[in-house]
Amino acid sequence: MPIQFPRIVAAVLTGGLLVSAGVAQAQQKPASKPAAPAPAPAQQPAPAQQQQAPQGPIKADLVPVQPEWTKVCGADQQSKKEICYTTRDFGAQADQPLLALAVYDPKGDDSKIIRLLLPPGLLLKPGFRFAVGAGALEAGEFEICFPNGCFAQAKVKAALVDQMKKADKMTIVVKNQVNNEVTFLLPLSGFGKSYDGPPVDPKVLEEQQKRLQEELQKKADEERKKLESQQKPAAPAGK
Numbered sequence: 001m002p003i004q005f006p007r008i009v010a011a012v013l014t015g016g017l018l019v020s021a022g023v024a025q026a027q028q029k030p031a032s033k034p035a036a037p038a039p040a041p042a043q044q045p046a047p048a049q050q051q052q053a054p055q056g057p058i059k060a061d062l063v064p065v066q067p068e069w070t071k072v073c074g075a076d077q078q079s080k081k082e083i084c085y086t087t088r089d090f091g092a093q094a095d096q097p098l099l100a101l102a103v104y105d106p107k108g109d110d111s112k113i114i115r116l117l118l119p120p121g122l123l124l125k126p127g128f129r130f131a132v133g134a135g136a137l138e139a140g141e142f143e144i145c146f147p148n149g150c151f152a153q154a155k156v157k158a159a160l161v162d163q164m165k166k167a168d169k170m171t172i173v174v175k176n177q178v179n180n181e182v183t184f185l186l187p188l189s190g191f192g193k194s195y196d197g198p199p200v201d202p203k204v205l206e207e208q209q210k211r212l213q214e215e216l217q218k219k220a221d222e223e224r225k226k227l228e229s230q231q232k233p234a235a236p237a238g239k
Contacts (some may be wrong), residue, residue, distance in 0.1 A: 005028050043084045057181040062090040063096045064187065066212070069194035072205060086195045094220055101170070101186060101194065103161060112161050114140065115153040116172065122182075123175040128152050132160060132188075133167035160224075165192030 066088055073084040087102035104113035114130065124145070129137040140154030164170065165188075172184040200208075 019049065025117045053165050057183065058176070059185070060092060060098075060184045062092060062098060062187075063094055065089040065091050065094060066208070069190055070205060070208070071199045072202075073198060073199040074085065076106070079106070084199060088191075090184075095215065097216070099172075099184065101172075103164065103191075105161075105195070110158050111155050112158055113153055114156055115143075116140075117149060118150050118152055118174065120145070120147070120149055121177050122150065123177065124150070126175050127156075129173040130154065131173075132163045133194065135163060135167075137171075137173065159182045161195070164188055165195060 069086050069088045071084055071086045073082060075081070076083045085102045085104045085107045087100060087109040089097040089100045091098040098119060100117040102117075104115060106112070116128065118128070122142075124142045127139055129139055130144045131137045138154060138156065138160075140152055143151040143153050145151075162231060167188050170186045172186065172187055174182050174184075176182050
């Protein structure tokens with residue numbers, strides 16, 4: 001029972017921009033400057049230095065994209081047991097999903113599963129690390145990647161999920177394509193109430209997803225029109 005992938009596909013396409021912001025900025029800045037005279041031989045290494053991505057960690061405080069956590073329950077196709085997951089999308093802004101977090105609760109099993117849908121452009125071999133509140137960092141692994149994003153997960157004990165119910169935040173640590181550490185801070189407010197509460201009605205969930213997709217599409221259309229208007233060439237003077 002995977003995270004509802006379609007909810008965040010459109011945003012994941014652009015989500016990698018935050019993770020690789022340093023690279024993009026380093027590549028764009030030289031292009032925006034006026035052409036300069038050819039440098040002297042002793043200065044030739046300078047352009048290569050300008051193209052290097054800035055070093056150092058990246059930190060992002062994320063906000064919820066959805067008003068509430070969503071709990072969904074159903075029968076697992078393999079084990080035939082009931083399994084519920086509580087999930088929420090997060091982004092740098094409320095209308096820009098970047099990643100999704102889901103906590104799976106197989107009924108009658110002390111082991112739970114934390115699953116993430118992360119943007120592309122990350123180093124997979126180190127996996128990811130996560131911490132609840134001020135707790136110690138735990139390790140997780142990437143599971144599978146698609147062009148639009150990657151799934152990662154970690155098996156945890158029920159005690160850690162109980163900590164999530166009381167904590168105010170969760171920390172997710174990954175590395176991007178230039179080996180810079182990226183830290184996402186996710187608010188956990190309301191998680192415990194939804195995790196322990198009743199599941200959402202499937203029809204209500206479908207309507208929520210449809211509404212979110214419409215909002216994301218509207219936002220994408222607005223950004224596209226804005227970009228197109230900026231790219232239109234200026235009319236020649238005197239005409």
